[in-house]
Amino acid sequence: MAIKVYIAQTPLIMQDAAGKEFRVETGEAVALSPEQYEQVAAHVTVSEISDEALAESGYAPDGETPLAEAATPKRSRGKAAE
Numbered sequence: 001m002a003i004k005v006y007i008a009q010t011p012l013i014m015q016d017a018a019g020k021e022f023r024v025e026t027g028e029a030v031a032l033s034p035e036q037y038e039q040v041a042a043h044v045t046v047s048e049i050s051d052e053a054l055a056e057s058g059y060a061p062d063g064e065t066p067l068a069e070a071a072t073p074k075r076s077r078g079k080a081a082e
Contacts, residue, residue: 003054005029006037006044014040 012024014036024030029049032040 002048002050003031005047005049006032006040007047008044010043012040012043 006029008024008026008028008030011026012030013021014024014030014032015021017033029047030044032044037044
């Protein structure tokens, strides 16, 4: 079963259920509650992440592993190798 996620089209500042703010960068996947989606619908697109992709990324459905970090590949910020 795939997990429904949303891909940020712009950087977002969101609040989790506990009221703690977190940032979602452009291109990152994030799971949203219906209320959160209502607030940012114009800034996200709907997507899915397969179980295989979740397993490869190390995501654990334990409520502790952030989906945005686990489902997004690491980006290199250095110069490209020549």
